[in-house]
Amino acid sequence: MGYSHEEVAAEIDKGTPGFAQMEHDNVTISWHPVLGGHSFSGWPGSWNVTQARYIFIEKWAVGEARVSPGTFSADDIEKRASQWEHGNGWNIGRGHTNPQFARQIRSLINSL
DSSP: OOHHHHHHHHHHTTOOOEEEEETTTTTEEEEETTTTEEEEOOOOOOOOOHHHHHHHHHHHTTEEEOOOOOOOOOOHHHHHHHHHHHHHTSSSSOOOOOHHHHHHHHHGGHHH
């Protein structure tokens, strides 16, 4: 089942697990469940689901994404924080570390 951006926003407002929404380059992007996992809609670029998950987590950490409880796991969050801490991972310059941002991302675990 596909979800419109309005339906995703309504599910976030209800606190339904598995939904998130953000603006990226002036485009609304929604994260929602699909049979067997999650998907995202609205972005015309070439992200895969893992890359979209990373962007949602980063935007959430800086207050630029709405995320319902239970959407991303502690493991998802920890993996992205660790990548920033150690300077490896998708869309992180090789060897470019940002321990402060890693701590900011990691603090999301407390909101789960």
